[in-house]
Amino acid sequence: GTTLGASAAEKGRYYGAAIAAGKLGDSVYTGILNREFNSVTAENEMKWDATEPSQGRFSYANADRIVNHARSRGMLVRGHALLWHQQQPGWAQSLSGSALRNAAINHVTQVATYYRGKIHSWDVVNEAFADGGGGGRRDSNLQRTGNDWIEAAFRAARAADPGAKLCYNDYNTDGINAKSTGIYNMVRDFKARGVPIDCVGFQSHLTNSAPADYQANLQRFADLGVDVQITELDISGAGQATAYGAVTRACLAVARCTGITVWGIRDTDSWRTGQNPLLFDGNGGKKAAYTAVLNAL
Numbered sequence: 001g002t003t004l005g006a007s008a009a010e011k012g013r014y015y016g017a018a019i020a021a022g023k024l025g026d027s028v029y030t031g032i033l034n035r036e037f038n039s040v041t042a043e044n045e046m047k048w049d050a051t052e053p054s055q056g057r058f059s060y061a062n063a064d065r066i067v068n069h070a071r072s073r074g075m076l077v078r079g080h081a082l083l084w085h086q087q088q089p090g091w092a093q094s095l096s097g098s099a100l101r102n103a104a105i106n107h108v109t110q111v112a113t114y115y116r117g118k119i120h121s122w123d124v125v126n127e128a129f130a131d132g133g134g135g136g137r138r139d140s141n142l143q144r145t146g147n148d149w150i151e152a153a154f155r156a157a158r159a160a161d162p163g164a165k166l167c168y169n170d171y172n173t174d175g176i177n178a179k180s181t182g183i184y185n186m187v188r189d190f191k192a193r194g195v196p197i198d199c200v201g202f203q204s205h206l207t208n209s210a211p212a213d214y215q216a217n218l219q220r221f222a223d224l225g226v227d228v229q230i231t232e233l234d235i236s237g238a239g240q241a242t243a244y245g246a247v248t249r250a251c252l253a254v255a256r257c258t259g260i261t262v263w264g265i266r267d268t269d270s271w272r273t274g275q276n277p278l279l280f281d282g283n284g285g286k287k288a289a290y291t292a293v294l295n296a297l
């Protein structure tokens with residue numbers, strides 16, 4: 001193929017980008033999006049603060065702009081993210097205990113129901129594990145409602161949208177380490193007990209290179225019986241093009257790695273300001289990293 005999306009599709013994968021509703025009027029941005037990508041993720045528009053700014057009042061206009069842009073062009077939509085300790089509305093930040101638990105599960109049910117049938121994969125829970133060597137859960141207001149909050153969220157999401165793949169998504173989980181092993185153990189437990197989980201997302205915010213055991217890590221999760229997806233890829237530093245090629249080849253080498261999403265389109269769109277971690281330069285030109293991905297697909 002001559003584009004990322006078409007080439008990935010030839011291999012039975014998608015190639016996506018995180019996009020912002022407010023940039024869809026930028027013709028350079030949208031031109032690249034429509035030409036190169038066949039999946040999108042809302043960079044911020046489906047987060048809790050955006051979709052439920054006051055309790056019980058839901059706001060979907062910006063997310064709908066992204067969903068409608070994608071679906072009218074045959075692109076997939078990844079839903080991101082139903083529950084996360086960041087970008088919560090102020091009202092949720094001030095709740096705790098059963099009030100927060102009930103609000104969180106209601107949020108999952110309402111948003112997943114609203115988008116039922118339109119979302120390829122949902123990040124049901126984002127970034128719930130702690131960094132460092134412990135391999136345990138991150139302390140958060142959601143975690144303090146009880147260790148079963150993650151499985152409760154997945155069960156609610158399944159009931160609301162039975163056709164969506166339900167993912168757990170996190171960062172610093174791209175190699176085999178204490179954090180990724182903690183998540184691995186949770187997924188294994190969920191599969192053993194029938195908690196509905198279909199996929200694990202690896203954000204892959206990388207610097208210079210991918211971990212040497214990147215493919216092996218994807219494979220060990222796939223061997224648990226879940227799909228794996230690379231969900232927020234961006235790579236800064238000197239090894240950028242080489243590392244993008246390596247990540248692409250690792251996904252293709254794992255049968256259950258179903259797609260890759262880069263976290264933005266042009267370097268100037270990246271949340272990693274000044275690090276230029278994406279595939280297109282600020283003018284929309286293809287970088288060496290782009291060519292490395294296309295050649296690897």
Ligand code: XIL
Nearest residue numbers: 043044081126171203232263270271
């Ligand atoms: C980032 C967005 O790119 C920024 O625009 C926003 O200000 C903060 O969030 N992990 C995630 C994403 O799961 O939602 C984050 O996105 C990047 C890190």
